Amino acid sequence: MKGLALLFTLLISLTCQADTSTPLSSWQDGASRQAIISFVQRVTDPASPEHVAPSDRIAVFDNDGTLWAEQPIYTQLLFVGDRVRAQAGENPAWESQEPFASVLKGDLAGAFSSSHDAPVQLIRASQAGLDTDSFDQVVRDWMQTARHPTTDKPFTRMVYQPMLELLDYLQDNDFKSFIVSGGGVDFMRPWTESVYGIPPERVVGSRTAKQLAVQDGVVRVVHEGTMEFNDDKEGKPIGISQHIGRRPIAAFGNSDGDLQMLQWTTAGDGARFALIVHHTDAEREWAYDRDSSIGRLDQALDAAAEHGWTVVNMKQDWKQVFPD
Template sequence: MKLKSLSLLLMLTLSSTSALAVTCPPNAGELPSWANSDRRSAITEFVTEITNPNSPNFVATKDRIAVFDNDGTLWSEQPMYYQLVFTLEQIKGLASKHPEWKTQTPFKWVLEDDVESLMKADHYALLELLQATHSGLTVEAFQQIVHSWVTKSKHQRFDRSYIDMTYQPMKEMLSYLKANGFTNYIVSGGGSDFMRAWTEQAYGIPAENVIGSSFGYDVVKVGADTVIVKNGELVSNNDKQEKVANIQRVIGKKPILAVGNSDGDHAMLQWSTSQNNPSMAMIVHHTDSDREWQYDRDSSIGRLDKALNESKQKDNWHLIDMKNDWCTVYGASSTSK
């Protein structure tokens, strides 16, 4: 299917911002975009308990670590991961400098809008596209390109910039946790340098608190200056068990709160709640086809199956029902800088 045809089909078959799926009374104070549900109560009760010095479940500020997946947890991820959308658009923008791409796969598929062939290809094809668009640049130059794209390019279904495809309830949760002494981290399969270009603006999470997939770096001398240039060597594919390993490697502490949306986060949720200290896991369940998308077990993107089963078996695992727990999905449009 052609990319333009796919986009048109999605726009025709999926409504955009229709009437709210749930009516929410205004909430005073924290988490105003959350309905008065068990999930909202789970967040506030957990935070109240672990921040109370007189509670047996008190956790010192230095140990209040919270980790969040990004794709499908803090911003949307349909109909394809947004870093992939960025990559495809970059390939088209660079095509004039690479006439050989017209006959070389996977570049040929991108230039011909052959999404079907691209989606059927193995992960090496995607890696080749990422290497072509994510390497050979200084980190600063790459992040300037990403920041411009994420703040100016528009999602075709919602006509919102990608930085505005972030979830308002989750941003409120991040702010609420920070106000109560938590240190928030993003632990995502997305690229570290891709996310670091905009996560502080979107979520208030600084670059040093972003853990993602990554390519290697070359330290290069340019005249009197030393610069870091991204190369095409895949160093870490930050997914599943690799998320746990990278949390230990970078943070060095087990989180007491972990939030994800798919089986790619399953190991992180299990590990974070496997401890004697108070802990909690939450899963964003995509149940709202009107205001966002509805998917779980059968989705090729953000598949939620095993973690969905486990969430129904553990008291300290909570399934966030997007349709019924969120009064709004996306907040007001931001002002691009």
């Protein structure tokens, strides 16, 4: 009977256990991968002096350039451009009115930089007047059909395979991962669960205003489209504090927009982890850092060197960039 009991125990243990196959398999077995695994082991091992309770295992990820590609232009700007074009018929004045005129001429980057207010005007045009359900659907439809301008892939395939594995690895180790992005929160939430396994309530981002509309006793929440919160740079720790209410123990970014988030995360007590994805792979992805207008990585690269943060050299550290 002792042998049978042992067999039972073994079988139950195997059945109830999470998958324990080799983690981070798209990562070369170098310093970056080892730093991640070492950190996770130190905070999850109950015997470790740096053990962290599961409820405090909060990890935050920037999105553009950290979880998916941000070149040659932020994905949300392409969405906004398509939304403006789709509504141009109902807005004939846009043909001669900036920033819309530049969008309609195909100069998206020019449209966004045509004036200080241009981004605000364009973002508002992409969502104002739609209720939350309708805007969700618009984003879902666009993500289904839109293609990346240089690779012609759906944007859901422009995500980084090694980062998907990292999200899985952290989840298997009872971390809660959040996205903390400068991008619009309502542009991300409709697809983050299916693409990253991150549910809408774990997405923090820039916010536009909404108002309540009551018609015949039916309550809807409607987008006004005016900027309300910019979740970038100094905004990221504020957004995390507003939304998550706890300081993360691990933060993942790729640009100066993530610097304050990494600083605040690592300023806490106990074991802390900060990682920067350095875009060094012009062949498989893009190579850019200190001089890029998109995803500039300058101060944060210096800070990483100063504080010993992990810097992922995409070309060397990743066996594979995008999913098959």
